[in-house]
Amino acid sequence: MTTSVEEAHGAAVGFSGHIHGFNADVEFRLAEMILKVGKWVEQESGMFLGHIKMALSCGDEGINLNLTDLDEGVLHHNTMMPKKKVDFHFMAAVTDVDAHELEHVMMHAIEDSGVDFCIEDQSATHHHDHDHEHGEDCDCGCHDHEHHHHEHGEDCDCGCHDHDHEHHHEHKHHHEYDEDCKCGCHDHKHE
């Protein structure tokens, strides 16, 4: 039986985690990151039909970033003072793109945003474990520091992210089942 999501050729993916050091600059970078994903959807499907949103929260405070129209841009709801650490939920529900590719693009977009983030291990199917460069330790305790893919200046040739940004998160993808990743930037070790 076809579900309504299938009938609409919809793709809905998302992941959660937290961000270390929230401030106005981070909010701006995240809004740019959401716009980047929206533009990819438009390029991929010929139109952007859908919704990309991110909720950031810390205790009772929270903000929402929403994109439904590329011309309108990312709308910010509420305000939040700078925080040491905030939780985030990042999701996209759009049409006429591959769900796996969409999640991949979202992962790369947040990595390239320059924001210091951690993803909850169970929240993403297209799994990027990541680590900090320059020997810095992350004390968030939410990811495995044994997993490195790009080591000491090794280049990634997938062309979809900028390796020059500060506080760079190296990453490795874990594809479930027998899915192939097209970016060509990592070993295909299957879990």
Add this chain to the structure above:
Amino acid sequence: MKIYILGGFLGSGKTTLLMKMADKLIEKGNKVSILVNEAGSIGVDGTTMKNDGYNSVELPSGCICCSLAGTMQDALINIKKDYNPDVLIIEPTGLAFSGKVKEAIQLIDYPAEIIRIVGIFDGPRFKLFTSKKQEFYQKQLEDSDLLVMNKMDLTPEPVKKEAVEWMNANIPGRKVFQVVGTTGEGLDAVFKELDI
């Protein structure tokens, strides 16, 4: 209990209208629960609503009109048992068919006095939807009791006219309201129609 289902395509402004509706109902002394559905594994609006102090339940990872219909039925029973609201507002995913959500509620003989479906659509992008997803779009809105054109402030007059004509021709017999969800403009008429 009264149930309002706010349907409409992704990005049409369902959540904005939902929160305005919930505020209005709470202001009038009603106990309100909100059930939000997200097609993806991660929900965003549930977190926001909880932060804003609403009594809300979020059902992610599927659609309550089909794959999560059973989960929704269980959630409805728990909402009645745990909170017993006067009004329940349901926001299905923007890829759901509201009529099927209503059918799933009716299947369990839920103690609802009324179940009304509000079909929301995005005025400025009306032509994009009808040109790219017409069949789905029509199927999604055709079970609505009333139709709401959101973002009317950003919709050019000829597009408004065309949208109303399209709705009258393809989903006949429904009133079409024009609103601005973010400012609340035009919502009083919608609330009046819904006896809120």
